[in-house]
Amino acid sequence: MQMSPQMKKVIYIALGIGALLLVVTVLMLGLQTRDKTATIEIQSIVPNDATVTIDGNKVDSNSKNGVTPGKHTVVAKRNGFDDKTQEVEAKQGETATVRLLMNPNSQVGYDWLRNHPDLAPQFEGAIGDEFNQDSQNATAENPLIAYLPEIHPKWRVDYGKSVKNPNDPKAMAIIITYGNDVAKQQALDWIKSQGFNPDNYEIIFQTPPQPGG
Numbered sequence: 599m600q601m602s603p604q605m606k607k608v609i610y611i612a613l614g615i616g617a618l619l620l621v622v623t624v625l626m627l628g629l630q631t632r633d634k635t636a637t638i639e640i641q642s643i644v645p646n647d648a649t650v651t652i653d654g655n656k657v658d659s660n661s662k663n664g665v666t667p668g669k670h671t672v673v674a675k676r677n678g679f680d681d682k683t684q685e686v687e688a689k690q691g692e693t694a695t696v697r698l699l700m701n702p703n704s705q706v707g708y709d710w711l712r713n714h715p716d717l718a719p720q721f722e723g724a725i726g727d728e729f730n731q732d733s734q735n736a737t738a739e740n741p742l743i744a745y746l747p748e749i750h751p752k753w754r755v756d757y758g759k760s761v762k763n764p765n766d767p768k769a770m771a772i773i774i775t776y777g778n779d780v781a782k783q784q785a786l787d788w789i790k791s792q793g794f795n796p797d798n799y800e801i802i803f804q805t806p807p808q809p810g811g
Contacts, residue, residue, distance in 0.1 A: 634664035636688035639695045640672065644717055645710055648676040648698060662693070674698045678706030739768045742794045746772075752781035755788065762800055771800040 642648050642659040650659045651673050657663050659674075667690040674682040679700035688694045702708050711717070743757040753776040760769035772789070776782040782803065789796050 634666055635690050636665050636667045637693040638663050638665050638670060638672070638686060638688055639693050640698065641695060642674065642698045644699055645676050645679060645707075645714075646717065648674040648679070648682075648700060650674045650698070659698075672696050672698075674700060676700065678702055678704050678708075678710055740770045740799070742772065742789065742792065742799065743770055745792055748785075748788060750781075750784070752777045753785040755785050758802070760800055761802065769800075771802050772796075773802045773804065775804050775806055777806065 638652060639662045640650055640652075640657060640660060642650065646659060648659050650657050652663055652665065653670050665688050667688055670686050670688055672682075672684045672686055680703050682698055682700045684696055684698075686694045686696055700707075702711060740757070746755055746757050748755040753774065756773045756775070757770050758773050760766065760771045762771075763769035774782065774785045776785055786796050789799075
């Protein structure tokens with residue numbers, strides 16, 4: 599049975615559209631592959647079975663992932679542990695490694711740690727490394743804390759986590775504990791004597807707890 603000219607025309611148009619779509623798909627895949635010239639490596643330490651996403655896209659909890667160069671957001675979640683969010687800068691042609699260490703926040707998390715004793719040394723070591731790094735970063739951002747604590751009979755100056763920026767590990771608050779207004783001023787004067795301006799710091803003032811209070 600011979601096809602009519604109109605039918606042939608329809609088939610040719612359909613084939614042409616199909617070929618065009620194929621070319622566009624190949625080009626798009628090529629562009630995506632070309633753009634993903636950086637790599638983010640996920641290393642889930644504790645727990646090692648967290649649900650991990652990069653910019654909202656789910657990835658394996660221990661994996662290497664091609665991404666476009668630039669900033670990306672890695673989020674890890676698991677029942678029994680605090681969520682972990684980390685911003686990472688992925689550079690062209692390089693691999694950015696994200697080591698995920700999540701803190702247990704319930705009995706479920708503590709049970710997980712107890713049931714994985716082989717990971718306990720890694721957990722403790724990573725906690726220590728993270729603490730040391732946070733301390734170094736905090737000291738670099740807030741050089742005054744290298745002089746603390748400073749303790750006197752009527753006042754003392756310490757440092758602690760920022761109240762204004764609690765999620766920033768580098769953000770620290772200066773804590774002044776004083777017995778009276780004179781002692782409070784003496785603590786501020788001591789900070790100035792070390793070459794620092796108290797106005798540049800987040801300062802928390804508190805009085806010592808009263809006996810029986």
